[in-house]
Amino acid sequence: MPRLVGIDVEQTREQTAGIPWPTICHPDEPDLTDTASFLKIWTLKEAVSKFCGEGLMLEFTRLRLRSDAQTDFCCDDGQRRWRAWYGMLDADTHLAVASTLAWSRLRWLQVASDYSLHQRLATCLTG
Helix, strand or coil: CCCCCEEEEEECCCCCCCCCHHHCCCCCCCCCCCHHHHHHHHHHHHHHHHHHCCHHHCCHHHCEEEECCCCEEEEECCCCEEEEEEEEEECCEEEEEEECCCHHHEEEEECCCCCCCCCCCEEEEEC
């Protein structure tokens, strides 16, 4: 069955070593230095890799992200193209969703009204 979306969720952790930008940045992307930017880029690229079914076998340095808006991104590897969305579930939890479908065909449903991390769910359904 083909995938409709790839989703990644990352929790902010205290950074004890240097941020491994060379392992995830495309040469055309800016070299940022803060943990929040790293997790944003990582979460977006991991959502794309999950959508592709390649996971961490996909070279993140081949994926180029371009921002269309604060939360909307285009991602490509020179041959394929994806749409990605990024947001925060709470102050420490990063969420990214990737697909080849136009966002107009996806609907978000908030399942729980309690916003705690363990009870809040985001579900994507095709429209």
